[in-house]
Amino acid sequence: xxxxxxxxxxxxxxxxxxxxxxxxxxxxxxxxxxxxxxxxxxxxxxxxxxxxxxxxxxxxxxxxxxxxxxxxxxxxxxxxxxxxxxxxxxxxxxxxxxxxxxxxxxxxxxxxxxxxxxxxxxxxxxxxxxxxxxxxxxxxxxxxxxxxxxxxxxxxxxxxxxxxxxxxxxxxxxxxxxxxxxxxxxxxxxxxxxxxxxxxxxxxxxxxxxxxxxxxxxxxxxxxxxxxxxxxxxxxxxxxxxxxxxxxxxxxxxxxxxxxxxxxxxxxxxxxxxxxxxxxxxxxxxxxxxxxxxxxxxxxxx
Amino acid sequence: xxxxxxxxxxxxxxxxxxxxxxxxxxxxxxxxxxxxxxxxxxxxxxxxxxxxxxxxxxxxxxxxxxxxxxxxxxxxxxxxxxxxxxxxxxxxxxxxxxxxxxxxxxxxxxxxxxxxxxxxxxxxxxxxxxxxxxxxxxxxxxxxxxxxxxxxxxxxxxxxxxxxxxxxxxxxxxxxxxxxxxxxxxxxxxxxxxxxxxxxxxxxxxxxxxxxxxxxxxxxxxxxxxxxxxxxxxxxxxxxxxxxxxxxxxxxxxxxxxxxxxxxxxxxxxxxxxxxxxxxxxxxxxxxxxxxxxxxxxxxxxxxxxxxxxxxxxxxxxxxxxxxxxxxxxxxxxxxxxxxxxxxxxxxxxxxxxxxxxxxxxxxxx
Numbered sequence: 271x272x273x274x275x276x277x278x279x280x281x282x283x284x285x286x287x288x289x290x291x292x293x294x295x296x297x298x299x300x301x302x303x304x305x306x307x308x309x310x311x312x313x314x315x316x317x318x319x320x321x322x323x324x325x326x327x328x329x330x331x332x333x334x335x336x337x338x339x340x341x342x343x344x345x346x347x348x349x350x351x352x353x354x355x356x357x358x359x360x361x362x363x364x365x366x367x368x369x370x371x372x373x374x375x376x377x378x379x380x381x382x383x384x385x386x387x388x389x390x391x392x393x394x395x396x397x398x399x400x401x402x403x404x405x406x407x408x409x410x411x412x413x414x415x416x417x418x419x420x421x422x423x424x425x426x427x428x429x430x431x432x433x434x435x436x437x438x439x440x441x442x443x444x445x446x447x448x449x450x451x452x453x454x455x456x457x458x459x460x461x462x463x464x465x466x467x468x469x470x471x472x473x474x475x476x477x478x479x480x481x482x483x484x485x486x487x488x489x490x491x492x493x494x495x496x497x498x499x500x501x502x503x504x505x506x507x508x509x510x511x512x513x514x515x516x517x518x519x520x521x522x523x524x525x526x527x528x529x530x531x532x533x534x535x536x537x538x539x540x541x542x543x544x545x546x547x548x549x550x551x552x553x554x555x556x557x558x559x560x561x562x563x564x565x566x567x568x569x570x571x572x
Numbered sequence: 573x574x575x576x577x578x579x580x581x582x583x584x585x586x587x588x589x590x591x592x593x594x595x596x597x598x599x600x601x602x603x604x605x606x607x608x609x610x611x612x613x614x615x616x617x618x619x620x621x622x623x624x625x626x627x628x629x630x631x632x633x634x635x636x637x638x639x640x641x642x643x644x645x646x647x648x649x650x651x652x653x654x655x656x657x658x659x660x661x662x663x664x665x666x667x668x669x670x671x672x673x674x675x676x677x678x679x680x681x682x683x684x685x686x687x688x689x690x691x692x693x694x695x696x697x698x699x700x701x702x703x704x705x706x707x708x709x710x711x712x713x714x715x716x717x718x719x720x721x722x723x724x725x726x727x728x729x730x731x732x733x734x735x736x737x738x739x740x741x742x743x744x745x746x747x748x749x750x751x752x753x754x755x756x757x758x759x760x761x762x763x764x765x766x767x768x769x770x771x772x773x774x775x776x777x778x779x780x781x782x783x784x785x786x787x788x789x790x791x792x793x794x795x796x797x798x799x800x801x802x803x804x805x806x807x808x809x810x811x812x813x814x815x816x817x818x819x820x821x822x823x824x825x826x827x828x829x830x831x832x833x834x835x836x837x838x839x840x841x842x843x844x845x846x847x848x849x850x851x852x853x854x855x856x857x858x859x860x861x862x863x864x865x866x867x868x869x870x871x872x873x874x875x876x877x878x879x880x881x882x883x884x885x886x887x888x889x890x891x892x893x894x895x896x897x898x899x900x901x902x903x904x905x906x907x908x909x910x911x912x913x914x915x916x917x918x919x920x921x922x923x924x925x926x927x928x929x930x931x932x933x934x935x936x937x938x
Binding site for chain 1: 599600601602603606609610613614617618623625627628629653657683684
């Protein structure tokens with residue numbers, strides 16, 4: 271936190287997030303990086319709800335709640351009008367994964383194709399948490415949610431996460447990055463880079479949700495780290511569509527991440543579903559290859 | 573075998589759909605309707621049905637429309653903002669005469685409004701919200717039992733008239749918990765198949781064509797463009813358009829008596845409450861407290877098509893009082909059918925009228 275401690279606080283304390291909320295930390299870090307000269311567009315979602323009930327709004331910058339589906343389009347309008355008026359505010363969308371991966375996809379695609387000078391940040395807690403934990407396009411394989419309940423007929427969510435960063439990179443976005451609230455300095459640096467890069471930039475920040483994933487609120491940072499350390503989440507930057515940098519790790523087996531969360535408990539109880547766990551391990555292995563994240567010792571390299 | 577349970581209105585709605593043979597649910601989370609989807613996600617796969625969480629409400633209703641053309645009893649459930657998103661598809665379902673059930677657990681609008689508070693603000697939107705002229709069917713449950721019964725009935729009405737049927741409930745009934753009798757099976761009126769030799773959009777005497785289900789040898793051609801009885805676009809012919817739209821309108825309007833569903837209490841009354849949905853519950857309390865035969869109650873379980881003839885059940889009425897959780901959306905419908913005053917008693921903010929409020933209204937207006 272050293273590099274981010276000194277920065278201004280524009281996301282105030284006293285909001286109504288759960289104890290241990292990953293997205294709340296994401297919001298705080300985003301505004302530390304962005305500073306005062308910022309307009310925030312927020313779609314419907316947990317963050318919109320917990321951070322804004324009057325008179326306790328947590329936002330120290332101009333803030334507009336759009337609809338669920340249209341933050342990128344509202345931001346497009348703000349950015350175009352600002353530009354026409356010769357103004358300099360930065361426009362940032364702060365939206366959850368449901369708003370980003372699912373219902374807002376159309377507006378995001380349009381904004382990125384037109385290449386508005388906006389930064390779109392998705393706080394990814396991997397389900398619709400505001401309405402009570404329903405799956406989204408960002409929910410990982412086999413996670414149990416209320417609309418992908420694990421049981422006799424199902425092992426949980428049927429499909430892996432949609433690879434949205436690559437979809438937006440394919441739109442020609444000049445800067446796309448993934449980050450984690452567990453690595454705050456890295457996240458802040460990426461937000462700064464995105465808002466200072468002309469054009470439509472995207473950051474997807476992994477933001478563990480203790481309520482929706484089922485872990486102790488004191489473990490939020492640890493869970494975020496485990497996602498990185500198992501290779502199930504990769505922190506990387508893509509500049510003009512090319513992966514420029516990815517965080518290297520000494521990888522741990524995926525069980526360590528899965529076992530720590532209730533949403534994956536059915537993979538271990540009553541009996542371990544080794545085949546399913548192997549599928550998830552294979553996804554981590556594929557990530558490791560694709561992003562070259564494994565730290566190899568000298569003798570391992572030879 | 574039926575079973576008695578204590579459950580939430582939204583769950584009873586899902587149970588009603590299951591009992592009616594619904595095999596397809598396309599949905600998207602939105603407060604205060606999400607429990608309908610959650611219950612279907614839990615139950616449908618065990619019964620060999622399909623639950624799909626779609627990427628938004630536009631896709632949800634579109635998926636239900638697609639599923640319906642395979643012969644499935646298909647539904648979606650939502651609330652205000654999602655309902656607004658569905659409007660174009662609702663017109664499409666009307667134009668293509670696609671049976672489907674749309675549940676709206678109404679909340680306070682406009683816009684995001686009051687996600688966790690009840691309203692009846694979408695009553696006119698459900699009737700007129702998509703562009704163009706058309707007719708639809710809408711039921712309004714006032715209890716958890718009616719969430720079960722009327723949802724099941726909505727499937728029958730949708731199939732019978734080849735039209736989207738709406739369950740216009742609200743947060744109060746949706747989240748209320750009550751005793752409910754769940755019938756294992758309910759009476760179902762199957763969709764009338766297309767008779768051999770008939771065209772896929774050629775109406776019967778009742779204005780309703782048989783259903784040319786996909787994959788049953790009909791090569792049905794389905795389009796939202798103005799079409800002829802074969803289903804082929806005929807979008808510039810004024811006569812074809814007039815004929816089609818008049819039929820879509822009339823097949824529902826002319827069924828008003830056949831499908832009307834209402835309760836009349838104290839037909840000799842001079843002052844008559846007209847309700848639909850949960851305001852009926854306050855009126856029940858008022859009538860229980862006052863036990864006055866001069867106070868009547870017309871309770872509509874089905875609001876669209878509007879059963880104006882039901883108002884004639886109160887020949888001595890000197891005034892109609894209409895408590896609604898909106899600015900008086902249906903009171904205007906009553907007003908244009910009676911010669912005596914109609915007093916709108918709007919209530920906004922998410923709570924029901926209290927009995928005291930309605931008793932005061934009685935004192936002022938009788």
